[in-house]
Amino acid sequence: xxxxxxxxxxxxxxxxxxxxxxxxxxxxxxxxxxxxxxxxxxxxxxxxxxxxxxxxxxxxxxxxxxxxxxxxxxxxxxxxxxxxxxxxxxxxxxxxxxxxxxxxxxxxxxxxxxxxxxxxxxxxxxxxxxxxxxxxxxxxxxxxxxxxxxxxxxxxxxxxxxxxxxxxxxxxxxxxxxxxxxxxxxxxxxxxxxxxxxxxxxxxxxxxxxxxxxxxxxxxxxxxxxxxxxxxxxxxxxxxxxxxxxxxxxxxxxxxxxxxxxxxxxxxxxxx
Numbered sequence: 001x002x003x004x005x006x007x008x009x010x011x012x013x014x015x016x017x018x019x020x021x022x023x024x025x026x027x028x029x030x031x032x033x034x035x036x037x038x039x040x041x042x043x044x045x046x047x048x049x050x051x052x053x054x055x056x057x058x059x060x061x062x063x064x065x066x067x068x069x070x071x072x073x074x075x076x077x078x079x080x081x082x083x084x085x086x087x088x089x090x091x092x093x094x095x096x097x098x099x100x101x102x103x104x105x106x107x108x109x110x111x112x113x114x115x116x117x118x119x120x121x122x123x124x125x126x127x128x129x130x131x132x133x134x135x136x137x138x139x140x141x142x143x144x145x146x147x148x149x150x151x152x153x154x155x156x157x158x159x160x161x162x163x164x165x166x167x168x169x170x171x172x173x174x175x176x177x178x179x180x181x182x183x184x185x186x187x188x189x190x191x192x193x194x195x196x197x198x199x200x201x202x203x204x205x206x207x208x209x210x211x212x213x214x215x216x217x218x219x220x221x222x223x224x225x226x227x228x229x230x231x232x233x234x235x236x237x238x239x240x241x242x243x244x245x246x247x248x249x250x251x252x253x254x255x256x257x258x259x260x261x262x263x264x265x266x267x268x269x270x271x272x
Contacts, residue, residue, distance in 0.1 A: 057142070113219075
């Protein structure tokens with residue numbers, strides 16, 4: 001209570017709490033009696049790894065896939081991939097995680113049950129062996145992370161590209177002799193990226209928190225698992241620290257989305 005200033009006037013307590021927040025001082029854990037900042041920093045690399053991998057894989061696959069689905073609309077490829085995408089989107093990530101662990105970790109024993117690295121990670125002699133160990137543990141969790149965001153981005157890209165392909169300016173460009181592929185790449189593709197760019201900043205949250213339930217299922221010691229355990233154990237300083245970081249990341253993400261839209265959309269300009 002003393003840390004949050006509950007024994008002081010409201011305005012004074014708010015000013016002191018805001019000053020500590022600006023200095024990244026989230027207090028001390030009531031469960032482990034450690035600084036909250038240190039607890040979050042200790043688990044940050046794990047969440048950054050999964051968040052970064054999810055972010056880049058989802059964009060580098062979903063944008064080309066949505067592009068080809070729009071060009072091949074109605075084909076066998078488009079129909080088959082749409083079925084897989086919608087099935088994946090309908091299944092929550094944590095449910096998929098349980099299924100993947102049951103099939104590929106417990107029954108077939110191809111992948112590990114969970115964790116970020118194996119117990120013998122420190123005994124591995126080369127960096128390449130350590131990288132392989134990390135990636136081998138990351139296959140199943142990354143699959144769960146990618147499902148929902150991957151489906152949303154792919155269908156957003158496809159639908160917007162199809163809408164632009166049916167626009168008058170594309171038909172006019174083709175009628176004037178511009179090759180169809182050139183018209184798509186030069187005009188329609190850039191305009192179709194505008195909604196995807198607006199979603200760009202929101203994905204920044206994956207760099208910090210990931211998913212609480214997915215980290216719990218795979219026993220990944222990241223910020224998501226830390227937040228889940230803090231809620232269960234009523235470790236309020238840790239919970240408030242994670243919520244504060246999420247709020248800051250969301251604000252930065254919205255700013256980044258606006259910047260990306262301004263880069264993609266020629267109608268949007270900063271300043272006069």
